[in-house]
Every structure is written in structure tokens, then in C-alpha cells.
Amino acid sequence: MNCPCCSGNLYENCCKPFHSVEQHAPTAEALMRSRFSAFAIPNGEYLMETTLPAKRKFHNKKDLQEWGEINEWTKLEILKSTLNQVEFKAYYNDENGKPQIHHEHSLFENVNGRWYYVSGKFID
Numbered sequence: 001m002n003c004p005c006c007s008g009n010l011y012e013n014c015c016k017p018f019h020s021v022e023q024h025a026p027t028a029e030a031l032m033r034s035r036f037s038a039f040a041i042p043n044g045e046y047l048m049e050t051t052l053p054a055k056r057k058f059h060n061k062k063d064l065q066e067w068g069e070i071n072e073w074t075k076l077e078i079l080k081s082t083l084n085q086v087e088f089k090a091y092y093n094d095e096n097g098k099p100q101i102h103h104e105h106s107l108f109e110n111v112n113g114r115w116y117y118v119s120g121k122f123i124d
Contacts, residue, residue, distance in 0.1 A: 004040035005033035006076045019046050024115065028108035029081040031115040036076040036090055042068025052109055052116040070095040084108045087123075 003014035015037040017023040018030070025031035031050060038046040044065025051059055075091040090102040106120040 003033075004037040004073060004076070007033060011037070019043055021049075024113070025050075026115075027081075028084050028106075028110075028115055029078060029086050031108060031117065032078070032081075032086040032088060032106060033076065035117060036073065036088075039064075039068040039071070039090070040073035044068065050115075050117055052111070052118045055116075055118060071100075084110070 001011050003009050003011040003016075005015055007014050015034040018025050018034040019038060019041070025034050035047060035050060038044075038050075042065055044061045044063075047064040047068075048056060048059060048061045072093040073090065074093065077089040077091070078086060079089060080087040085105065085107055087105045088103075090104070092100050092102065094100050103123040104120040105123060107118040108115050109118050110116075
């Protein structure tokens with residue numbers, strides 16, 4: 001199967017090694033892509049594990065899992081990527097089948113060689 005992150009690679013060779021914890025994402029952008037795929041599959045456990053530990057109290061694994069399940073994730077577009085920031089648009093159809101775009105500027109942090117999601121600012 002093609003990877004949901006829209007890299008053009010097969011899931012087996014793209015985000016699956018991160019989801020199965022065989023490897024950790026080597027860059028903030030790779031982590032962002034793997035997190036999008038975790039919404040598409042869905043994998044709430046991975047979404048929590050890749051959130052900075054100090055920020056996990058602001059998130060809920062059940063809600064992350066549910067948001068992945070009730071929406072159909074169709075496309076990821078990376079608009080800008082730097083060392084620790086990624087601006088992206090996530091395209092999905094909501095639970096009513098209505099097309100939606102989630103536009104976000106996300107901040108990531110590398111702790112002991114592992115990337116984590118820190119926070120995101122929604123962009124209209």
C-alpha cells in the first residue's frame with residue numbers, strides 16, 4: 001500500500017518502521033509525515049508517544065484515535081520545512097463526508113536524538 005503521508009513510497013518502507021518503533025523519525029518533517037499517517041491508519045498510541053512528554057498532559061490518546069477514525073485522511077501537503085518546524089496542510093473528509101483542510105505550523109523538538117511534536121498553531 002502507498003504510504004498515507006503522500007511521500008510516494010510504500011508504507012512498508014516509509015512510515016511503518018516508525019509506527020512499529022523499529023526506527024525513530026530522523027527529521028521533524030519525517031515525524032510530521034509519520035504522524036499524519038498515524039491519523040490516517042489510525043494509531044493514537046503512536047501520536048501520544050511522539051508528543052513531547054512534557055506536553056502529553058494536554059492531549060488524550062482516545063481523542064487522537066477517535067479523530068483519526070471518524071475522518072478520512074486523503075492528502076498531506078508540506079508547505080515549508082526547517083530543522084524543527086513544519087508548515088503543512090492535511091486534507092480530509094469529516095464524519096459527514098465534507099472536505100476539510102487542517103493548515104498548521106508545527107514545532108518539534110529533538111531530545112536525545114529523538115524527534116517529538118511540541119505544539120501547533122492553526123492557520124486559517
